Amino acid sequence: MRINENYWKLQDSYLFSTIAKKVKAFLAEHPDQKIIRLGIGDVTLPLPAAVVSAMHEAVDEMGKKESFHGYGPEQGYSFLKTAIQGYYARLPVKLEEEEIFVSDGAKSDLGNILDLFDRHNTVLVPDPVYPVYVDTNVMAGRNIVYMNANELNGFLPMPDGQVQADIIYLCSPNNPTGAVYHKTQLKAWVDYARRQGAVILFDAAYEAFISDESLPRSIFEIDGARECAVEFCSFSKTAGFTGTRCGYTVVPKELTYGGTKLNSMWLRRQTTKFNGVPYIVQKGASAVFSEEGQRQVKANIDYYKENARIIADALKKQGIWYTGGENSPYLWLKCPEGKSSWEYFDYLLTQAGIVGTPGAGFGKNGEGFFRLTAFGDRENTKEAVQRLASLR
Ligand code: PLP
Numbered sequence: 001m002r003i004n005e006n007y008w009k010l011q012d013s014y015l016f017s018t019i020a021k022k023v024k025a026f027l028a029e030h031p032d033q034k035i036i037r038l039g040i041g042d043v044t045l046p047l048p049a050a051v052v053s054a055m056h057e058a059v060d061e062m063g064k065k066e067s068f069h070g071y072g073p074e075q076g077y078s079f080l081k082t083a084i085q086g087y088y089a090r091l092p093v094k095l096e097e098e099e100i101f102v103s104d105g106a107k108s109d110l111g112n113i114l115d116l117f118d119r120h121n122t123v124l125v126p127d128p129v130y131p132v133y134v135d136t137n138v139m140a141g142r143n144i145v146y147m148n149a150n151e152l153n154g155f156l157p158m159p160d161g162q163v164q165a166d167i168i169y170l171c172s173p174n175n176p177t178g179a180v181y182h183k184t185q186l187k188a189w190v191d192y193a194r195r196q197g198a199v200i201l202f203d204a205a206y207e208a209f210i211s212d213e214s215l216p217r218s219i220f221e222i223d224g225a226r227e228c229a230v231e232f233c234s235f236s237k238t239a240g241f242t243g244t245r246c247g248y249t250v251v252p253k254e255l256t257y258g259g260t261k262l263n264s265m266w267l268r269r270q271t272t273k274f275n276g277v278p279y280i281v282q283k284g285a286s287a288v289f290s291e292e293g294q295r296q297v298k299a300n301i302d303y304y305k306e307n308a309r310i311i312a313d314a315l316k317k318q319g320i321w322y323t324g325g326e327n328s329p330y331l332w333l334k335c336p337e338g339k340s341s342w343e344y345f346d347y348l349l350t351q352a353g354i355v356g357t358p359g360a361g362f363g364k365n366g367e368g369f370f371r372l373t374a375f376g377d378r379e380n381t382k383e384a385v386q387r388l389a390s391l392r
Contacts, residue, residue: 006141013131015361019345026349035349036384038311038372039357041175043240045303047284048296051239054287058280069279074271076102076248080282083289084248093220095250099263101270102277102285105247106205106234111136112273113201113230113249116265117167124165126157128176128362128369130203133169142167150365155179155323155332159192168193170219171203173210176362176371177332178324180215186222193228199257200229205247208238208301210327218250226252230262237329239288239297246277246285304329307381308374314385329374332359344370352387 023035047055061067075081081100088095103109110132123137127146137144145165147157155177170189172181181189193200202219210217219225231250235241255262277285287293308325315322315333322333335344341358348354359369374381 004139004141006139009138009141010135015357019355019357022346022349023355030353033353035353035355036376036380036387037355038376038381038384039355040373040375042242043237043300043304043375044377045240045300047240047244048288048293048300050287050290050293050296051284055280055284058283062280072276072279072282074274074276075267076100076277077279077282077286080286081248083286087289088218088220088250091218091221093218095220096253098267099250099252101249101251101266102282103247103249103270103274104245104277105236105241106203106232106249107132109232109247109249110201110203112269113266114140114142115269115273116262117199121166122164123167123169124163124198125169126171126174127364128155128359128366129169130171130175131362133171133201137167146363148365149174149177149179151321151334156181156185158185159188165196166198168198168200169203170200171205172216173206173328174324174330175206176330176357176359176366177369178326178328178330179332180210180212180327182214183216183222186216186219186225190219190222190224190228194224197257198228199255199262200225202229202231204231205234206237206328206330207233208297209305209329211305212327215327220250220252226254228255230255235285235288238301239285239293240300241281241285244281244284246281303378304374307376307378310381310385311372311374314388318388318391325374331372331374333370333372335359335368335370338368341367341370351391352384354384354387 080102081097084100085095114136119141121142123142123144125133125144125146126149128149145163149155149157156179204218207217219229219231234247251263251266253263288297311331312325320333320336322331325331341360345358348356357371359366359371
């Protein structure tokens with residue numbers, strides 16, 4: 001018996017444990033200091049009322065013989081998939097119901113999709129990046145090539161003729177940088193992927209934060225994307241489902257590699273290895289698309305976006321360079337006075353009691369940068385920017 005030794009190649013994730021250790025040590029010395037966390041990637045607002053009431057109804061249905069649900073379709077109930085179809089139709093993007101696969105979230109699908117691909121494929125990943133793309137490929141022993149996301153390209157790397165990639169990860173709006181691709185940029189990626197015969201894994205977990213109508217919310221708004229892209233979506237940040245768990249993945253029927261449809265492979269994979277999302281949760285998720293649900297979701301997103309605006313204003317006033325925060329819950333700032341990411345972390349913690357996330361934790365290009373998030377509550381966000389202002 002041999003284990004998968006690729007696990008030895010994983011880099012230990014020190015980022016959040018180091019943050020926790022530093023905060024603990026600081027609080028041990030300053031027990032009265034109130035810490036404000038602007039580093040978290042989790043939501044703080046509760047589930048929208050429409051979702052809660054749909055889930056209550058579903059619980060009652062489960063308690064009666066005539067409306068009880070046992071094993072469901074692994075790829076999701078039709079009522080949720082048709083609601084998702086309707087959501088895409090407004091872009092306008094036309095999806096077939098069988099192209100939509102409901103799951104327990106984007107992270108699982110981003111990892112699980114790799115079951116469909118050969119171990120010898122080359123993977124192209126932006127740096128800095130959401131660490132899941134890297135670690136899931138390291139576990140499978142794939143070769144990873146990094147593309148630089150930096151100030152010069154607005155943290156939006158574009159295709160480079162030098163690299164022969166088979167699997168390309170794009171995340172827009174981006175975690176951690178908050179950068180969002182324009183349609184022309186995504187079109188260049190789609191054309192490149194089609195020339196290469198590559199697949200784009202497009203992470204749209206933050207699409208709901210886009211308010212600029214000219215920016216694409218789905219890669220399928222781009223001509224040719226149905227021939228080269230899979231899209232991953234999530235209710236986590238859109239509707240507060242981080243603890244409830246629901247997302248979906250779109251695999252177009254045109255996607256064919258080696259004569260095989262990825263859609264059929266993914267269906268086979270999911271029906272074999274995945275049990276589906278609970279009926280109660282899918283009922284809650286479908287309420288997100290009701291008129292009332294959409295209104296409530298928008299109100300929550302507007303709340304976070306107002307937090308982002310408050311933080312952005314404070315950064316502007318202090319002359320700190322930043323990007324993101326407009327069509328994204330993330331603000332990505334350049335550490336002032338040439339500080340490293342961790343130096344700035346220590347500085348904010350000790351001088352202002354603010355906890356953010358050092359950019360260096362997301363890749364080498366993140367060094368010298370820092371991520372703040374808009375997911376906190378309003379009072380804390382306001383207090384944090386007052387503390388920031390008093391630093392100078
Ligand atoms: N993709 C990105 C870019 C994320 O930042 C996150 C969560 O932080 C996810 C996916 C995971 O989403 P889910 O909660 O649906 O698994």
